[in-house]
Amino acid sequence: MQERQIMNQEDVRRALARVAHEILERNRGAEDLIIVGIHTRGVHLARRIAANLAEFEDVDVPVATLDVSLYRDDNRVRDQSQTKIQPTDIPMGIQGKRVVLVDDVLYTGRTIRAAMDALVDFGRPEQIQLAILLDRGHRELPIRADYVGQNLPTALEERVKVRLMETDGADEVALIFEDLIDGPQESTEDQQA
Amino acid sequence: MSLSRTIDTPEIGGAQGPEPAPRKHVLDLDDFSQEEISAVLESARSMKEVLGRDIKKVPALRGKVVVTLFYEASTRTRISFEEAGKVLSADVINMSASGSSAEKGESLLNTGLTIQAMGVDTIVIRHPHSGAPHLLAQHLNKVSIINAGDGLHAHPTQALLDLYTVQDKLGSLEGLKIVIVGDVLHSRVARSDIWGFAKMGAKVVLSGPATLMPPDLMRTSGNLARSPFASLVEVDTDLDRAIEGADVVMALRLQQERQHAGYLPSLREYIRRWQVTGDRLEKAKPGVMVMHPGPMNEGIEISNSIAHGGNSVIEDQVTNGVAVRMALLYQLTIGSGQEL
Numbered sequence: 001m002q003e004r005q006i007m008n009q010e011d012v013r014r015a016l017a018r019v020a021h022e023i024l025e026r027n028r029g030a031e032d033l034i035i036v037g038i039h040t041r042g043v044h045l046a047r048r049i050a051a052n053l054a055e056f057e058d059v060d061v062p063v064a065t066l067d068v069s070l071y072r073d074d075n076r077v078r079d080q081s082q083t084k085i086q087p088t089d090i091p092m093g094i095q096g097k098r099v100v101l102v103d104d105v106l107y108t109g110r111t112i113r114a115a116m117d118a119l120v121d122f123g124r125p126e127q128i129q130l131a132i133l134l135d136r137g138h139r140e141l142p143i144r145a146d147y148v149g150q151n152l153p154t155a156l157e158e159r160v161k162v163r164l165m166e167t168d169g170a171d172e173v174a175l176i177f178e179d180l181i182d183g184p185q186e187s188t189e190d191q192q193a
Numbered sequence: 194m195s196l197s198r199t200i201d202t203p204e205i206g207g208a209q210g211p212e213p214a215p216r217k218h219v220l221d222l223d224d225f226s227q228e229e230i231s232a233v234l235e236s237a238r239s240m241k242e243v244l245g246r247d248i249k250k251v252p253a254l255r256g257k258v259v260v261t262l263f264y265e266a267s268t269r270t271r272i273s274f275e276e277a278g279k280v281l282s283a284d285v286i287n288m289s290a291s292g293s294s295a296e297k298g299e300s301l302l303n304t305g306l307t308i309q310a311m312g313v314d315t316i317v318i319r320h321p322h323s324g325a326p327h328l329l330a331q332h333l334n335k336v337s338i339i340n341a342g343d344g345l346h347a348h349p350t351q352a353l354l355d356l357y358t359v360q361d362k363l364g365s366l367e368g369l370k371i372v373i374v375g376d377v378l379h380s381r382v383a384r385s386d387i388w389g390f391a392k393m394g395a396k397v398v399l400s401g402p403a404t405l406m407p408p409d410l411m412r413t414s415g416n417l418a419r420s421p422f423a424s425l426v427e428v429d430t431d432l433d434r435a436i437e438g439a440d441v442v443m444a445l446r447l448q449q450e451r452q453h454a455g456y457l458p459s460l461r462e463y464i465r466r467w468q469v470t471g472d473r474l475e476k477a478k479p480g481v482m483v484m485h486p487g488p489m490n491e492g493i494e495i496s497n498s499i500a501h502g503g504n505s506v507i508e509d510q511v512t513n514g515v516a517v518r519m520a521l522l523y524q525l526t527i528g529s530g531q532e533l
Binding site for chain 2: 067069085086087117121122
């Protein structure tokens with residue numbers, strides 16, 4: 001397995017700043033806005049976007065957190081270590097609000113589908129928008145993001161890893177892939193190294 | 194008897210290799226690691242949030258079937274499992290021994306096989322015989338078994354909800370002094386609680402008449418010395434002394450038949466020496482939590498004013514029971530999902 005850096009710390013910072021500006025532009029300010037982060041890394045990104053909004057327009061946009069495990073349709077193929085459920089905390093309610101969902105990677109779209117199902121159990125938002133740090137394609141559902149940090153065409157067998165200061169000690173997006181240029185022998189050695 | 198097995202069995206599978214197999218059954222807490230207990234308590238916290246919503250329903254276990262198979266009377270455990278399953282969108286079927294084929298003499302195993310053949314995912318069983326859930330777990334390979342109380346042996350979901358309730362109020366279980374008072378000898382709740390609290394680093398002190406203390410624990414050597422948690426369990430028949438500095442006092446139900454069976458000289462003496470009262474609680478830590486697994490004999494093992502007083506968390510225990518059972522149902526059904 002090899003790893004290639006797609007975004008460094010500065011790239012992540014700029015992308016989140018641009019996304020915050022786009023949210024303000026599209027919603028003509030921050031009125032009735034709620035940022036909802038999807039566990040785990042989406043929550044940290046949501047907090048950073050809210051901090052950006054506060055910095056740019058001096059507005060205090062509430063941040064809520066959402067765990068979508070109980071709404072997934074693909075739990076059966078996931079790892080059991082994923083059965084721990086993290087807190088969902090939407091203290092302000094979403095009835096009639098503009099909700100910006102935030103997650104780190106947009107891939108099949110199934111997480112976002114689950115998140116929308118979860119959200120509507122809390123009320124009827126006026127709108128749900130989606131902000132994503134990295135869109136890697138391969139959608140299995142008709143879902144697209146409104147705000148995208150970066151688009152990255154990927155192969156199915158590649159993996160994308162988002163690392164954030166809060167969870168991983170550094171801000172970075174990396175693409176993890178098998179080295180197809182070298183022979184399989186080499187790649188085995190790489191793995192062992 | 195089953196007691197010595199419960200207390201003395203070395204930790205099985207609790208601290209296995211780096212990748213423990215997905216849990217399929219919940220039979221007792223002896224095979225739970227501290228890490229696994231913490232994970233259940235953390236999920237239970239998120240489940241409690243679901244219970245606080247306007248719409249108390251999530252689709253997690255849609256299309257899954259849970260059967261509650263109760264060979265003994267129960268109010269809270271059974272209703273709480275039913276609510277837990279329904280909030281998670283599982284279909285819950287309640288079955289009790291009376292009115293079922295058990296009355297026609299069908300064996301437990303055959304009843305279990307019949308239920309399994311109907312495509313059920315999880316069986317929640319309460320049975321008067323210790324080990325009944327283990328029997329089903331050994332012989333049924335397509336369902337998860339949750340022990341909702343077996344004989345004198347174990348009641349793991351009650352212990353988990355007790356752990357949750359204490360952790361919720363006091364933040365951490367490490368180093369707490371938990372006094373369990375009453376008929377420990379006949380209490381499956383106490384046995385599972387001992388495993389649970391000890392694993393989480395709390396110190397458990399058992400109190401009550403010497404006749405109702407597990408004989409193994411009254412000894413300070415022998416079998417007990419082999420128990421990995423021996424240092425965390427103490428017995429002190431003098432409740433006034435045992436209660437000193439306690440963070441939690443848990444009264445156990447005193448079954449009045451015990452008096453006729455010769456365990457107690459008289460109910461009056463029991464009340465005088467071991468009832469959890471306001472006076473006695475003065476000696477505990479300020480703000481001591483008072484617990485009871487229910488159903489209570491108010492005025493016997495616990496005074497009326499304490500049972501419903503400011504220190505009592507007995508109703509919280511019931512609420513938390515639903516959340517803990519949701520966490521377990523979810524983990525067993527989703528976690529072992531590949532095989533189902």
